[in-house]
Amino acid sequence: MKTPKLTRREFLAAASGTVVGIGLPGTFVKLSDAAQAELAQELRPDGRTRVPPGQHVIQKIADMGGEPGTATRADWRLTIHGEVKRPLTLSFPELMQLEQIDLICDVHCVTGWTLLDSQWRGVRLGTVMEMVHPRPTAGFLIFEAAAGYTTNVPISDMSRDNVILAHTLFGSPLPRPHGAPVRMVNPDRYFYKSAKWLEGIKVTTEDEPGYWERDGFSNTADPWQQQRYSRYRAS
Numbered sequence: 498m499k500t501p502k503l504t505r506r507e508f509l510a511a512a513s514g515t516v517v518g519i520g521l522p523g524t525f526v527k528l529s530d531a532a533q534a535e536l537a538q539e540l541r542p543d544g545r546t547r548v549p550p551g552q553h554v555i556q557k558i559a560d561m562g563g564e565p566g567t568a569t570r571a572d573w574r575l576t577i578h579g580e581v582k583r584p585l586t587l588s589f590p591e592l593m594q595l596e597q598i599d600l601i602c603d604v605h606c607v608t609g610w611t612l613l614d615s616q617w618r619g620v621r622l623g624t625v626m627e628m629v630h631p632r633p634t635a636g637f638l639i640f641e642a643a644a645g646y647t648t649n650v651p652i653s654d655m656s657r658d659n660v661i662l663a664h665t666l667f668g669s670p671l672p673r674p675h676g677a678p679v680r681m682v683n684p685d686r687y688f689y690k691s692a693k694w695l696e697g698i699k700v701t702t703e704d705e706p707g708y709w710e711r712d713g714f715s716n717t718a719d720p721w722q723q724q725r726y727s728r729y730r731a732s
């Protein structure tokens with residue numbers, strides 16, 4: 498999953514907190530070991546460590562790539578379909594008419610980086626899911642993104658208040674590399690569960706492992722349980 502390959506010199510530079518280009522678009526800045534150790538001791542209100550085990554904190558959002566969509570705010574549509582009583586297609590202006598949420602959260606990539614205090618604005622997943630009336634048979638949500646990327650979560654994620662459809666990042670329209678016009682943000686699972694360039698949400702009875710999940714990454718992706726690879730941990 499695009500684990501950056503650092504040369505030894507770059508790795509040492511990264512470990513001491515300098516800016517390092519790693520051949521990905523964007524810049525990767527890792528904190529010093531001392532700063533990491535201090536942050537790792539912070540606790541969340543629920544008592545879990547702020548930085549999940551095996552993660553290191555970076556200072557700027559990494560652009561992890563993926564095949565972008567071409568939709569603009571003008572022609573973007575989100576289709577919610579499958580095991581629902583009222584299938585729905587939303588335009589961008591319709592999304593903006595729903596209740597807007599500002600979310601400050603930490604995000605955790607399975608390759609090991611964590612970005613603290615990322616700032617998003619958007620609409621709670623629960624808000625759009627309540628509009629479609631899932632059938633009693635509904636068990637899973639399959640997020641459908643541009644270029645065939647998919648990722649899956651249990652439908653119970655719709656009642657997590659920190660799961661949003663985001664259109665704004667740090668006060669500006671979401672940049673294309675980060676999923677414009679609209680992406681998912683689901684901060685309590687590894688970030689591959691947060692589909693960029695979102696086009697659809699399919700509600701299903703049976704689970705459908707997504708792009709990375711079929712490739713051996715965890716289906717459940719809990720960073721505090723280090724659920725990274727399904728072959729290491731049944732999930």
Ligand SMILES: Nc1nc2c(c(=O)[nH]1)N[C@H]1C(S)=C(S)[C@@H](COP(=O)(O)O)O[C@H]1N2
Nearest residue numbers: 559560561563606642646675688689692693
């Ligand atoms: N459509 C789509 N969404 C995606 C991906 C992708 O390749 N395509 N990569 C995932 C992974 S592995 C991560 S870590 C995050 C990266 O988001 P960022 O590029 O905004 O940091 O997007 C996730 N969502």
Ligand SMILES: [Mo]
Nearest residue numbers: 606607688689
């Ligand atoms: Mo990732």
